[in-house]
Amino acid sequence: MIIDQEKCIGCGKCRPYCTAGAIVNHPKDKGTGRKAFSEVIRDECVECQVCLRAEVCPTQAIVEEELSYPRILRRAFSDPIYTHEGTDIPGRGTEEMKTNDVTGRFKEGMIGVGLEFGRPGICLRLKETEKALGKLLPLGVQVEPHNPLTQLIADFKTGRLKEEVREEKVLSAIVEMIVPQAKVQEVLAAVKEVAAEVETVFSLDMISKVEADGALPCIREMEKAGLKRSVNGKVNLGLGKPFAG
Numbered sequence: 001m002i003i004d005q006e007k008c009i010g011c012g013k014c015r016p017y018c019t020a021g022a023i024v025n026h027p028k029d030k031g032t033g034r035k036a037f038s039e040v041i042r043d044e045c046v047e048c049q050v051c052l053r054a055e056v057c058p059t060q061a062i063v064e065e066e067l068s069y070p071r072i073l074r075r076a077f078s079d080p081i082y083t084h085e086g087t088d089i090p091g092r093g094t095e096e097m098k099t100n101d102v103t104g105r106f107k108e109g110m111i112g113v114g115l116e117f118g119r120p121g122i123c124l125r126l127k128e129t130e131k132a133l134g135k136l137l138p139l140g141v142q143v144e145p146h147n148p149l150t151q152l153i154a155d156f157k158t159g160r161l162k163e164e165v166r167e168e169k170v171l172s173a174i175v176e177m178i179v180p181q182a183k184v185q186e187v188l189a190a191v192k193e194v195a196a197e198v199e200t201v202f203s204l205d206m207i208s209k210v211e212a213d214g215a216l217p218c219i220r221e222m223e224k225a226g227l228k229r230s231v232n233g234k235v236n237l238g239l240g241k242p243f244a245g
Helices: 072-078 097-103 126-139 181-195 217-224
Strands: 023-026 037-040 110-117 153-155 173-180 202-207
Touching (some): 110 181
Antiparallel strands (some): 023 037, 110 173
């Protein structure tokens, strides 16, 4: 995004809507006669378009740019109404683990693990996800192929992303994988190491099929690792037509 300086009056109404803190207000300079104005620091902007859709600019000075690769990835990972070209899914570009009751991604004996990096106001450079990928891929986990971040991996042995995308700043990105239950403790130990190294925030997601006696293997594994589940956990009932038996 850019702000047309010919139209901008420096009112600052757009600034509170910036999810990345990329809008800076410059006051009027009486000494030089410079008028007050607002500016988008382009390297910090995640192209979420919230400032534009908020329609708070009284002079319509906020302008949408035509984005090319790799900068278009900022919008793809940050604009909730943008559809990822690699997955044809809007939002964060992945159906995520919660659709397991329909897709059947996670069979008995398998647990889904996701790391959701970034949040509004914090964000991340895509290279931060390499700190997780570099520890988890050598453990033999299967990363979700229908995930936009997976499609940016250049080396599946080291977790290194394509060089041109590493510095792109985005609102959030998800590392999504399938883990055999026997490896879950090893994976969770690696996740704890990642938490101490990343320069952003992430939440840990886990999912598994319900066992015949009603037990949830993912909860059992979390407790074994000394992790506490959030009160926001949920159970999906799958009222749609399932594709998996």
